Amino acid sequence: MGRVTIVGGGIAGISVALAMLRDGWTVTLCEQAPAFAASGAGLTIAPSARAGLRFLGLEAAFEQKAEMSFPPVILDWASGAAMAPPDIDHRHLGQTRRLLRSDLHALLVDALPRDGSCQMRFGARVVDVDEGDRAVAAILADGSRIESDLLLGADGIKSRVRRYVIGDETPRFTGYVAWRFMLPAEIAVPLLRGRAVTITCGADATLTCYTIGKGRLVNCVAIVRSEGWGEEGWSIPGDPAELAAHFATAHPDARAIVAAAAEGALFTWALFDRAPARGWTRGRVALLGDAVHPVLPFLGLGAGLAIEDAVILARSLSAYPRADAFRRYETGRAPRAALIQRMSADQGDAFARIGVERTVGTAPFFDRSLFDYDPSTVPL
Numbered sequence: 070m071g072r073v074t075i076v077g078g079g080i081a082g083i084s085v086a087l088a089m090l091r092d093g094w095t096v097t098l099c100e101q102a103p104a105f106a107a108s109g110a111g112l113t114i115a116p117s118a119r120a121g122l123r124f125l126g127l128e129a130a131f132e133q134k135a136e137m138s139f140p141p142v143i144l145d146w147a148s149g150a151a152m153a154p155p156d157i158d159h160r161h162l163g164q165t166r167r168l169l170r171s172d173l174h175a176l177l178v179d180a181l182p183r184d185g186s187c188q189m190r191f192g193a194r195v196v197d198v199d200e201g202d203r204a205v206a207a208i209l210a211d212g213s214r215i216e217s218d219l220l221l222g223a224d225g226i227k228s229r230v231r232r233y234v235i236g237d238e239t240p241r242f243t244g245y246v247a248w249r250f251m252l253p254a255e256i257a258v259p260l261l262r263g264r265a266v267t268i269t270c271g272a273d274a275t276l277t278c279y280t281i282g283k284g285r286l287v288n289c290v291a292i293v294r295s296e297g298w299g300e301e302g303w304s305i306p307g308d309p310a311e312l313a314a315h316f317a318t319a320h321p322d323a324r325a326i327v328a329a330a331a332e333g334a335l336f337t338w339a340l341f342d343r344a345p346a347r348g349w350t351r352g353r354v355a356l357l358g359d360a361v362h363p364v365l366p367f368l369g370l371g372a373g374l375a376i377e378d379a380v381i382l383a384r385s386l387s388a389y390p391r392a393d394a395f396r397r398y399e400t401g402r403a404p405r406a407a408l409i410q411r412m413s414a415d416q417g418d419a420f421a422r423i424g425v426e427r428t429v430g431t432a433p434f435f436d437r438s439l440f441d442y443d444p445s446t447v448p449l
């Protein structure tokens with residue numbers, strides 16, 4: 070095969086590293102952080118992403134760490150009463166799992182071979198790409214170069230590789246700010262009143278809570294509308310009083326959950342997105358994951374899309390010459406990514422509408438066809 074440099078050691082980067090290593094590529098993985106850090110909250114893994122993990126040979130290890138998903142119960146903002154359930158097909162939930170992002174990341178990292186075929190470079194921030202006729206180089210912040218036959222940009226929403234492939238537009242602030250925190254089960258489970266997943270919907274805020282960590286924890290994510298945002302990043306400490314103010318008019322259980330956030334680690338981050346992109350590849354370089362199609366978290370499909378990308382990109386490269394493989398990769402993936410970007414945004418609007426109308430009514434919940442996709446078998 071050849072040498073590939075992968076920029077970014079998130080879920081997209083490590084998944085594609087594993088897929089390329091299977092096919093005999095020699096991998097150099099550049100991660101800007103000094104080490105892999107276990108951060109992030111809970112993740113939903115849809116059936117399509119599970120199929121991707123199966124393709125990577127990780128099904129058994131994944132199933133050990135993951136747990137079942139359950140239909141969400143939508144709660145009225147003011148009273149906390151459960152609303153009539155939305156008229157949706159929940160069959161896919163039997164195949165959906167959830168787990169801690171840190172557990173998924175660790176599972177992928179542990180699967181990387183130690184035989185020298187995968188070289189990890191930490192503290193390696195890629196600032197530019199230099200492409201010639203015979204090779205492509207990642208230029209690091211210290212001025213050094215890593216030459217290879219292919220370069221894959223899996224460097225997240227603020228991707229530097231994207232600048233080379235698509236151009237220099239900045240992500241746009243969506244008007245949402247997210248807050249995440251974990252509560253011990255003994256505090257939060259009673260406040261869920263026997264439900265596994267609750268979503269409290271207000272006009273300007275949602276609070277989603279679900280058990281995770283094999284029943285030890287409750288993962289809580291609040292998403293609120295906001296005029297502006299401060300710092301960027303995933304691990305910015307949040308102010309509990311500010312979060313509590315957003316939920317001052319919510320039902321007592323939601324207020325109690327939000328108040329309990331003050332006892333532990335509370336993080337906040339602004340949600341950015343980008344319009345669906347065209348031109349995911351250029352020469353010897355391709356993009357995947359959030360670098361090419363960041364999605365809002367309302368459907369919980371961001372990490373899954375990254376795994377799907379990794380599988381399709383590696384399958385394409387193992388079956389076709391590079392230019393043809395890249396063309397098939399983008400043609401196959403772009404419509405699905407654009408659909409999920411749009412539906413994730415629509416789902417955010419639907420939650421807000423429920424908050425205003427105080428009924429689930431005809432709010433457009435997700436389309437089941439989103440889940441009938443298997444990256445390991447879909448024609449290339």
Ligand SMILES: Cc1cc2nc3c(=O)[nH]c(=O)nc-3n(C[C@H](O)[C@H](O)[C@H](O)COP(=O)(O)OP(=O)(O)OC[C@H]3O[C@@H](n4cnc5c(N)ncnc54)[C@H](O)[C@@H]3O)c2cc1C
Nearest residue numbers: 077079080081101109110194195224225303358359371372
């Ligand atoms: C720390 C963290 C916490 C997260 N927490 C959540 C969460 O709680 N819930 C949720 O739904 N989603 C979360 N996400 C996002 C979610 O994991 C991603 O949307 C999804 O998995 C797609 O992953 P990705 O690999 O494309 O991008 P990312 O997960 O953003 O990974 C990109 C990686 O590239 C590295 N990188 C960036 N620029 C460079 C560069 N120039 N050179 C070298 N390396 C670079 C970053 O350090 C990062 O490791 C989190 C992401 C991160 C990074």
